[in-house]
Amino acid sequence: MTRVAARLQPFGTTIFTEMTALANKHGAVNLAQGFPDFDGPEAAKAAAKSAIDAGEAQYARMSGVPKLNQAVAGAFSRRTGVPVDPDAHVTITSGCTEAIAATFLGLINPGDEVILFEPFYDSYRACVAMAGATPRFVTLRPGIGVGVGVGGKGFGFDPAELRRAFTDKTRAILVNTPHNPTGKVFTRAELELIAGLCRDLKVLAITDEVYEHLTYGAEHVSLASLPGMFDRTVTLSSVGKSFSLTGWKIGWAIAPPALTAGVRAAHQFLTFATATPLQHGAAAIIANPGSAVREYVELFRRNRDVLSSALRELGFRVYDAEGTYFIMADHSDVSSRLGVSGDRALCTALIERFGVAAIPPSVFYENQEHGRSLVRFAYCKKAATIDEAIRRLDRLRSA
Numbered sequence: 001m002t003r004v005a006a007r008l009q010p011f012g013t014t015i016f017t018e019m020t021a022l023a024n025k026h027g028a029v030n031l032a033q034g035f036p037d038f039d040g041p042e043a044a045k046a047a048a049k050s051a052i053d054a055g056e057a058q059y060a061r062m063s064g065v066p067k068l069n070q071a072v073a074g075a076f077s078r079r080t081g082v083p084v085d086p087d088a089h090v091t092i093t094s095g096c097t098e099a100i101a102a103t104f105l106g107l108i109n110p111g112d113e114v115i116l117f118e119p120f121y122d123s124y125r126a127c128v129a130m131a132g133a134t135p136r137f138v139t140l141r142p143g144i145g146v147g148v149g150v151g152g153k154g155f156g157f158d159p160a161e162l163r164r165a166f167t168d169k170t171r172a173i174l175v176n177t178p179h180n181p182t183g184k185v186f187t188r189a190e191l192e193l194i195a196g197l198c199r200d201l202k203v204l205a206i207t208d209e210v211y212e213h214l215t216y217g218a219e220h221v222s223l224a225s226l227p228g229m230f231d232r233t234v235t236l237s238s239v240g241k242s243f244s245l246t247g248w249k250i251g252w253a254i255a256p257p258a259l260t261a262g263v264r265a266a267h268q269f270l271t272f273a274t275a276t277p278l279q280h281g282a283a284a285i286i287a288n289p290g291s292a293v294r295e296y297v298e299l300f301r302r303n304r305d306v307l308s309s310a311l312r313e314l315g316f317r318v319y320d321a322e323g324t325y326f327i328m329a330d331h332s333d334v335s336s337r338l339g340v341s342g343d344r345a346l347c348t349a350l351i352e353r354f355g356v357a358a359i360p361p362s363v364f365y366e367n368q369e370h371g372r373s374l375v376r377f378a379y380c381k382k383a384a385t386i387d388e389a390i391r392r393l394d395r396l397r398s399a
Contacts, residue, residue: 007129014122015363019347023357029389031377032347032357034180034325037385040245041285041292048281056280060273063264064092064252068283072252075286076235079212080225088257091264094274095249096210096238097123099263102270103206103234103253104131106262112171117157119364119371121180121208136165137366140182142319142330154320155182155328159193166197172204173197175223178211181361181376182328183321185218195226204259205233210251211324213242213293216301218322224254231256234263239282241325242293244380250274250282300325303379303386310390311377314397325380328361332373337399342372350375355392 019032030037039045063069069086077084084090093099100123108114110132116124118137128135140155166173175194177186186194198205207223224233238251253263285292308318308327315337317330335346338353343360351357359378362371379386 007132008126010129011122011126015359016122019351019357019359022348022351026351026355028351028355028357029385029392030357031379031381031386031389032359034241034378034380035246036244036380038244038382040243040248041290043288043290043292044239044243044245044281044285046281047284048277051277051280056276058276060092060276060279062268062273063087064090064273065276065279065283068092068250068252068279068286071283071286072254076222076254080222082222082225082230084254089254089260091253091255091260091267092274092279093251093253093267094271095240096208096236096251098249098267098271098274099236099238099251099253100124100206100208101127101130102263102266103236104128104133104266105270106264106266107204107234107259108133108171111169113167113169114171115162115165115173117175117179118366119181119361120174121176122363124174124176125366133171134169135366136167136170138162138165139365139370140179140184153318154322155179155184157190162193163197166201166203170201170203172206174206174208176208177223178209178215178218178220178323180211180324181326181359181364182319183324183326185215185220185322188219188221191221191223192226195223195229198232199228203232205229207233207235209235209237210241212237214297214300214325215323216297216304216321220323232259234259239286242296243282243285243289244296245282245285248275248278248282250278299383300380303381303383307377307379307386307390310393314393316375325378327377327379329375329377330373331375334396334399337396343375346375350393354395356389 016033023030069090073084073086104127108131112133144156224230224235234255240246315333347360359376361374361376362368365371
């Protein structure tokens with residue numbers, strides 16, 4: 001008999017754990033879970049090793065190692081033009097996932113409503129539940145709204161649907177840009193619409209910007225940089241995605257003091273602090289990134305392009321990905337040829353019959369029917385890994 005608390009029972013085991021386990025069982029190329037299959041920058045590793053050798057083995061300051069707070073504040077200010085105080089505005093967390101949880105637990109009250117765009121990173125829905133809040137959903141759909149990619153082949157939202165989602169109980173809206181799993185980068189016009197609603201209705205904004213540097217021609221705009229928004233926005237990010245250090249779990253929240261107080265009130269009782277030497281390593285690479293991010297962007301752009309082209313040739317309808325690690329595609333024609341129905345069945349068939357793992361994105365929707373015709377592939381891998389996946393998938397031609 002399960003002993004899991006009722007608020008978490010609906011979520012079960014994450015789809016990432018499930019599909020990676022199945023991929024390992026069948027020796028599949030793992031294009032399911034979004035982590036690189038190569039190491040992060042040497043400069044980050046060297047700084048972390050030096051910190052260990054220097055005796056940086058004890059608890060860090062609750063809000064973060066000072067040099068990391070300074071590096072995060074400096075990088076954000078240079079990119080956005082928004083002045084950030086490293087001590088008053090920046091809180092270092094155990095990855096962006098903890099930053100999301102701390103923000104919800106520290107700033108959202110039971111009964112509050114929180115607007116989520118779907119499909120959503122699965123942690124968001126669980127954090128809403130843990131906070132005792134009520135989610136309201138705005139669906140991103142292919143080819144609607146503004147900023148939907150070249151030729152309208154990406155995802156957008158209906159502005160009227162967004163306006164209807166706001167009520168007198170709305171406490172916050174969560175915006176993930178660049179967006180997982182669609183690869184969408186929210187346009188300035190879309191963010192200005194969201195900002196206007198937040199200002200007019202006195203709603204908080206929470207932004208997950210972990211893919212902030214991983215864009216391919218699109219402009220990433222931080223919502224906090226728009227007029228009147230810094231004072232009502234919590235900006236979340238991490239070192240994991242942009243610097244291929246997902247296992248380090250070094251994230252942060254940037255917010256004005258009134259909102260930082262809530263984040264820290266929860267953070268101190270979740271993890272209190274995160275790994276001290278890894279904070280030193282993160283500080284070094286954020287302060288002096290060198291060519292690392294540029295090289296990753298070039299690799300991921302190449303992988304996105306060759307994988308998108310191959311998938312289209314195999315019968316998938318691929319949607320434009322302007323950022324992140326991910327491609328979303330409609331698999332209806334392919335599933336029909338394979339004699340399977342739905343995204344889970346398709347992903348299982350890809351692993352067991354073709355040796356390539358992908359994610360069934362229906363779990364990222366409140367109404368899972370919205371995602372049954374879709375599949376998500378991660379391209380944050382070595383070029384050789386993507387090429388091997390394409391070689392295996394090529395057998396779909398004769399299926």
